[in-house]
Amino acid sequence: MNEASVxxxxxxxxxxxxxxALKLVSPGFAGVPDRLVLFSGSKVAFVELKAPSKKLRALQxxxxxxxxxxxxxxxxxDSYEAVDRMLEELVP
Numbered sequence: 001m002n003e004a005s006v007x008x009x010x011x012x013x014x015x016x017x018x019x020x021a022l023k024l025v026s027p028g029f030a031g032v033p034d035r036l037v038l039f040s041g042s043k044v045a046f047v048e049l050k051a052p053s054k055k056l057r058a059l060q061x062x063x064x065x066x067x068x069x070x071x072x073x074x075x076x077x078d079s080y081e082a083v084d085r086m087l088e089e090l091v092p
Contacts, residue, residue: 001079003051010035010047010083017091021047031059033067033074043090045073052078 014021019039024046026032033046046067048060056064056076064074075086 001052003049003054003078006051006077006079006083007034007049009080010037010049010077013083013087014039017087019043019091031057031063033060033063037086037090039090045075045086045090047086048074048076050076050078054078 011021014037017039019037022036022038024032024034024036033048035047035049037045037047046064048056048064050056064076067074073090075082077083077086
């Protein structure tokens with residue numbers, strides 16, 4: 001399992017639940033999470049994808065804290081199980 005396979009699983013599962021997993025690109029603002037995940041009912045989360053057991057870089061940790069401080073959920077996803085846990089939290 002690598003980061004690309006985890007990302008494919010995320011996109012597939014989010015789509016199966018009727019959501020969108022949009023690639024997030026933010027020129028001039030480094031360290032933002034990889035994906036913006038949207039579900040009906042205004043459920044929004046940011047997702048940083050990593051290879052299994054890889055850690056967030058310092059700037060990624062900073063951006064995670066910034067987003068959480070203004071009320072957004074931010075998930076670090078590094079496994080298929082982490083995808084499932086995120087879905088359990090966001091999709092009833």
